[in-house]
Amino acid sequence: MTRAAHRPGDDEPAQVPGAADASGQPTEGPGPGAAAGAPAAGAASSDRTGTSSVRTGTSPVRSGTVARTAPRASMASAASVLVPLKLSLLRNGLRQSTGRTAAYIASGVLALLVAAAQLLGLVLLRGTAHVGTVTVLLTAVLALGWAVMPLFFPGGDETLDPTRLVMLPLRPHPLTGALLAASLVGIGPLFALCLLVGSAAATARGAAGTAVAVVAVPLALLLCVTLARVVATANIRLLTSRKGRDLAVLSGLVIAVGVQVVNFGAQRLGEAGGLAALDPVAAVVRWLPPAAATGAVASASEGAYGRAAGQLLLSVAALAVLLRYWRRSLVRLMTAPDSSTLAAGEPARKESAPALERLLPEGRTGTVMRRALRYVWRDPKTKAAWITALAIGLIVPLFNALQGRGTIYFACFAAGMLGIQMYNQFGQDTSAFWMVAMTISSPRDAYLELRARALALSLITLPYSASVTVATAALLDNWRALPEALGLSFALLGAMLATGAVASVRFPYSIPQDSGYKNVAPGQAGLAWISIFGGMLGAALLCAPVIALTIWLHVASADGPTWILLPLGTAYGALVAAVGLRLAAPQAAARLPEILTAVSKG
Structure with missing residues (x-):
């Protein structure tokens, strides 16, 4: 009677594909001539503590190490696919028409010129009385812009819609890292980086301030990008619907209103005695991430190392919370059924006319x-x-x-x-x-x-x-x-x-x-x-x-x-x-x- 193949139990560890045999050659498992149930070369064995290991010639490697490194490799491989994919989407989009290419190049050059001017202006503000107030509030406005822009430009970045990847075998952890890496590619992140570098250069003094700035700049950038991803993921059902696309047409209105508000605020500041009127507001905003990261540079430069450490820890905690919430939103978005399909399966309900129409x-x-x-x-x-x-x-x-x-x-x-x-x-x-x-x-x-x-x-x-x-x-x-x-x-x-x-x-x-x-x-x-x-x-x-x-x-x-x-x-x-x-x-x-x-x- 042919011997039935049995599965490895607790007393017989499972074979790990890709392990090496005693001669150092990799093996994918027992060959076709191996007896069923016989242990293969390079199989995992069990030690006294019950922890399995993989024999690789001379020294055993714990399977826990393999399990811990697997997500990192998956994240790197996913990022190596999504980042070139975003570049390809951008390149193919520009090939659609000459006008679109010219508009993109013109807007890119304009954005870079503005970013360079802001960088130079912030560096020239170094040493002035209220430079800390300016940099903190500027970082807060930058974060607000990153949070709002996905609502008005949902079609500007195809990778903002993670539901396009729902059919791919991706885990939430590597998908989060890959999407975050893809978000750092583009004119927007470069603009934000220039502004944050200028803010750090304007306030950093001494070795401590410079060291904190090296950590604070990428931390603030990651917070801005992650905030945009969280907002886009939480509202992707709305943004991909007809009502969501209507928001894109209102972007010009938002810019016009913002210009009026800035103009009005500048006039009020001139009447109120200048930037000194904003110091109380900046004292509160400097504890709100990602402005807290920029505020940490000024705190370290002033010798307030405890306050700087608190602001950095607050920013790191905010980034961790945003990443966790983003990951849970991705799981819920890519596993929960779409409400539109549920509504389609329900019997139609007769809606009464609005009161105004009656x-x-x-x-x-x-x-x-x-x-x-x-x-x-x-x-x-x-x-x-x-x-x-x-x-x-x-x-x-x-x-x-x-x-x-x-x-x-x-x-x-x-x-x-x-x-x-x-x-x-x-x-x-x-x-x-x-x-x-x-x-x-x-x-x-x-x-x-x-x-x-x-x-x-x-x-x-x-x-x-x-x-x-x-x-x-x-x-x-x-x-x-x-x-x-x-x-x-x-x-x-x-x-x-x-x-x-x-x-x-x-x-x-x-x-x-x-x-x-x-x-x-x-x-x-x-x-x-x-x-x-x-x-x-x-x-x-x-x-x-x-x-x-x-x-x-x-x-x-x-x-x-x-x-x-x-x-x-x-x-x-x-x-x-x-x-x-x-x-x-x-x-x-x-x-x-x-x-x-x-x-x-x-």
Whole structure:
């Protein structure tokens, strides 16, 4: 009877593949002629303590050593694959088009020039009174940028999405190290490294400060990169969805708001006596990683070695916590089922209409208003345009009021920015406009279509413009001018609705949906400029009577009844809007084929 092969038990240790035999030659296990169950050369034996070892000719090697070195080898091998993979993705992405290559090179050169300028500026600050405050706060802002940027640029780095590797046999430990190594490749890490090196060079003094700087710079860099990875991994389901991709279109808005905040903060610092006003804030921030690592350099340079050690230990602990949380997030992300697949398997549930939609009128007007509001909420390009208009319309009057340079009339900027959304109403429909065109058979149908779109826009614009005007009046403490500012805003909004309806019919253009940055189809830029700027000029001319009345009331008497501008401006805006819609409706009904051709080019 053939002897059955038996598995090694507790009394017979398992064979370790790849071990060496007594002659020093490696073996993969017993050959085909070996008897089943016979111990092979180089097999592991058991000692008295029960710890197995591998005989390698002369000296046994503990299997625990092999087990401990295996993850390191796996991490190195995974990193040796992911780092070249990221370089290949970058190289292949640049080969797609010459424009993309030029944009990447230009942005890279600009980033490196800015990094070099910051490095030089920080080195020149060496020895100044508040250099420690500057470096600590600069590191904190850098970390904040690393944490926020993955939310707005999820497609900038393909390796940010670990779900692409879910089918590969990778363990969490080597995968974490490999992804971290891949994150250190690129312009962003180089920019951060220059800034951190400059911060360390500006504050390090003596041998102790230099020694701490050698540890603090890579530690702070690893904290920034790991923080970005943690945020990206925790939100990867959102970032790869439609709603997550909408965030990318708002990156320009975030930069614009950030520039305004920095400008406002610089002015406030000049009024408050300079950087000394930030010392209390820096005293707290220097204990928050990764700014704590930069603060440790200044502490060691001042001779406070205990404080420097505490700040470094705090940074190391924060890095360990982030790595542990990242590893657990990777395990949960790559093993848990996707909620979208779970939802697909569940029976469909009937959702009730939102409360706002239930308040809309019935018939064509209510239907068109629902469609327009859903465009604002769901379409990425429309949503980005609306959010940008809302933010800029708020930033310009309020920041000027906070800086003490504004007037209440700047509140009209909000109505102007939102009124622009009336231009090119049919362009957001793209080629689907044919379904709208099929429902228009007369100027009356066209009028109802345009009026419903204007009403949907007014549903957001009217309360928003009023709120911005009230907030501006409160900041300026100029409540007396509030009625006239509201009247001017409502008159401007009505004029822009009128000119926007005409421009949408006479100068429609397509909005490409497959491009993240182009809002005009190729060859239609001239139509866009005519539509927007021509309409804005026409709206300003239509508002001339209200503006002239405002000037006359102020010139005639300092205490004139300027409150009358609120009802007059509101009534004038409504009248102008109604006339503009009436004039645009017959043209829309007559030009349906031309409009469809224009908006379908994208």
